[in-house]
Amino acid sequence: MNSIQRRASKRIYVGQVPIGGGAPIVVQSMTNTDTRDVNATVNQIRRLEEAGCEIVRVAVPDREAARAIKKIKERIRLPLIADIHFDYRLALEALEAGADGLRINPGNIGGSQALKAVAREASERKVPIRVGVNAGSLDKKVVAAHGGITPEAMVTSALEAIHLLEDQGFYDLKVSLKASDVLLMVEAYRLLAEKVNYPFHLGVTEAGPPLAGAVKSAVGIGILLSQGIGDTIRVSLTGDPVLEVEVAYQILRSLGLRQRGIELISCPTCGRCQIELENLVAEVEKKIKGLPYPLRVAVMGCAVNGPGEASQADVGIAGGRGWGLLFREGKPIRRVPESQLVDALMEEIDKIVREREGENA
Numbered sequence: 001m002n003s004i005q006r007r008a009s010k011r012i013y014v015g016q017v018p019i020g021g022g023a024p025i026v027v028q029s030m031t032n033t034d035t036r037d038v039n040a041t042v043n044q045i046r047r048l049e050e051a052g053c054e055i056v057r058v059a060v061p062d063r064e065a066a067r068a069i070k071k072i073k074e075r076i077r078l079p080l081i082a083d084i085h086f087d088y089r090l091a092l093e094a095l096e097a098g099a100d101g102l103r104i105n106p107g108n109i110g111g112s113q114a115l116k117a118v119a120r121e122a123s124e125r126k127v128p129i130r131v132g133v134n135a136g137s138l139d140k141k142v143v144a145a146h147g148g149i150t151p152e153a154m155v156t157s158a159l160e161a162i163h164l165l166e167d168q169g170f171y172d173l174k175v176s177l178k179a180s181d182v183l184l185m186v187e188a189y190r191l192l193a194e195k196v197n198y199p200f201h202l203g204v205t206e207a208g209p210p211l212a213g214a215v216k217s218a219v220g221i222g223i224l225l226s227q228g229i230g231d232t233i234r235v236s237l238t239g240d241p242v243l244e245v246e247v248a249y250q251i252l253r254s255l256g257l258r259q260r261g262i263e264l265i266s267c268p269t270c271g272r273c274q275i276e277l278e279n280l281v282a283e284v285e286k287k288i289k290g291l292p293y294p295l296r297v298a299v300m301g302c303a304v305n306g307p308g309e310a311s312q313a314d315v316g317i318a319g320g321r322g323w324g325l326l327f328r329e330g331k332p333i334r335r336v337p338e339s340q341l342v343d344a345l346m347e348e349i350d351k352i353v354r355e356r357e358g359e360n361a
């Protein structure tokens with residue numbers, strides 16, 4: 001059960017997707033294709049959407065990339081955010097091309113006149129801006145004033161950037177305070193949460209290769225979400241961004257904040273394990289991938305303890321010698337030959353789904 005009290009934040013919209021103000025926490029990712037390569041970018045965005053990504057960001061390093069947004073947008077359904085550094089003209093072109101959101105650093109976009117132009121154009125098109133502060137690129141003066149890259153330095157930097165936009169009458173904002181140091185990032189978001197009510201985009205930046213990056217992201221993002229802080233998340237991993245989306249949902253699911261598809265739980269196995277569990281888990285994982293049912297399914301190593309240990313699962317199987325046990329909510333249903341265990345589980349999943357549909361009809 002979800003008992004997390006979410007921080008009250010302002011609601012903004014990226015395209016049709018609400019962020020903040022109590023909306024479900026939004027999962028986003030970023031393409032790693034060359035944005036100018038429209039086909040490759042569209043294909044990756046479609047794969048991201050299939051995995052559950054709700055907003056996608058693309059890098060806009062030059063005018064060609066900014067213009068490509070128009071063609072990309074014609075072929076995708078997800079709202080698209082243009083990621084821009086240094087050159088405000090790219091932001092204007094991205095808006096012209098139909099970007100649904102901008103990610104900029106107001107401090108490095110080309111001065112106050114440039115920022116004014118971007119804010120005016122974004123405001124007219126009702127396009128929100130993310131103020132993205134990154135610990136690695138803080139203003140030297142701010143770092144010196146705070147005696148280093150501290151949470152306070154990050155917050156000062158964010159507030160300066162927010163004020164620059166507010167001075168232009170622009171309030172359609174969300175904020176990120178990314179760092180690759182988990183404690184730094186956690187503390188920075190916590191401090192800023194006391195000062196503004198804009199929605200927060202959470203992320204640990206340069207998190208690393210998949211395993212290390214997933215753990216680091218889960219710790220940083222998870223700590224904040226567990227305290228109710230955060231409105232949209234992006235897990236940064238080196239590699240295929242589809243994995244970022246899968247990890248993001250694992251984080252949200254483990255905190256009871258979002259449920260997408262089947263949650264698979266399995267035991268770590270121990271000396272009582274009576275079945276080749278790793279292969280069995282992989283087989284079940286393959287079969288349930290992409291199924292949209294909000295169920296918890298367990299695959300356990302022994303029939304003696306498995307059903308009890310997985311009593312919170314809706315349905316599960318537990319191994320025996322040559323046979324296994326099918327169970328629901330911790331209670332055995334029947335013994336099944338080992339070779340038929342996965343099929344029996346899939347049939348039972350179907351049955352539960354039909355029962356629930358019947359109840360809701």
Ligand code: SF4
Binds near residue numbers: 269271272303306
């Ligand atoms: Fe060990 Fe059985 Fe528990 Fe798995 S379910 S950890 S095999 S006791």
